[in-house]
Amino acid sequence: MEQKKLRENRRGVRKKAFLAAWPYTIPIMTGFLFLGFTYGVYMRASGFSVWYPMIMSVTIFAGSMEFVAVNMLLGAFHPLQAFLMTLMINARHLFYGISMLDRYNGKGIKKWYLVFGMCDESFSVNYTASIPEDVDREWFQFFVTFLNHCYWFAGATLGGVFGPMIHFDLKGLDFVMTAMFVVIFMDQWRKESSHVSSVLGLGLSFLCLLIFGSENFIIPSMAVILGVLTLLRGTLEKEEV
C-alpha cells in the first residue's frame, strides 16, 4: 500500500524531500563554497591545472584530506604512505559509519551513495535533523548528501577557474563551519537524556588537542573516547533503559 503510493507520485516525494533537506544545507553551502574556493585557489597556486581540484573534489569529497593531498602530490611518490596517512586522517568516518548503521539502512545504489558522500557535514545533518513524518527519509538523506557534494565541487571549480584572478577579504568566513558544529552539538544535547557522551567527546578531544597538538590529536582522541565509552558501557546502557 505504502509502496504503491510512493510509486504513484515519485516526483512529489522527491520534491518534498528536496524542499525539506535544502534549508539544512544552507550553512554548508556557505562554508563549502568558501572552503572549496580556497582549496581551488590553493591548488592553482601550487601549480596544478583546474582539472585537479575539479576531479579531486568529486572523487575524494573529504575537505581536510584534500588540503593534505596537495602536499602529498607535491612531494615524492609514496603511495603506501599516502594510503596510511589517508586512513589516519579519515579514521573518524569509522565512527560515523557505526552510528549510521541503522539510519542508512536502505538498499542499492542510493544507500551506497550516502555512504560514499558521508563527510563530516552530511553525517552531522543526517544524524541530527528531525525529518518530518511525511518526508521520505532516504530521499532526504540523499539530497543533503548530494547538495553538499555539489557545493564542494562548485566551490573547488570556481576557485580553480577564478582564483588566480580575484582578490577580496572574506577573512573569518570559515568560522561558519565551527558555528554549524556548535549548533549541531547543542541540538544533539537537547535531544539526549544523558549528556555523558557529549561532555566526554568535547572534553577528551580538547585534552588530546592540548597534549598532542593540532596535527596529531584525532587518533588519540578517538582511542580515548572509545576506551572510556567502552568502560562506561554498563552504566550508560542502564541509563538508556
Add this chain to the structure above:
Amino acid sequence: MTTIQRILTIAVIVLGTMLTRFLPFLVFPKDKPVPGYIQYLGKVLAPAVFGLLVVYSLKGVSLFSGNHAIPEIISIGLVVLLHLWKRQMLVSIAGGTICYMLLVQTVFS
C-alpha cells in the same frame, strides 16, 4: 611526480577515504545481527563525535598566542546565546559568523 604517479596517488587517497566510510557497512551488513557492543557504540559514539568535531574545527586556534582565542570564544558565546534564544539554526550560525568576521577584520586584525 609524473602525471601517472599523481593519478595513482589520488586513487590511493580515494580508496583510503572510501575504506573508512564503507568498512562499518561491509563488516556489519543489514541482514546480519549487529553485535550488542557495536549497537551500543552506534548509540553513544555520535554525541561524542559532535564534541570532537567542534574541537576539530577549532584546532588551528591557539590559546596561548595571537589573539588567545578571544574572537572564537566571543563568537561561540554568541552562537550559543542565539541558539538558546531563537533556536533557529541559520540565525545562530549567521550571527556567530558575522560577529567573527567583524572581530577578526577590525578589532583583532
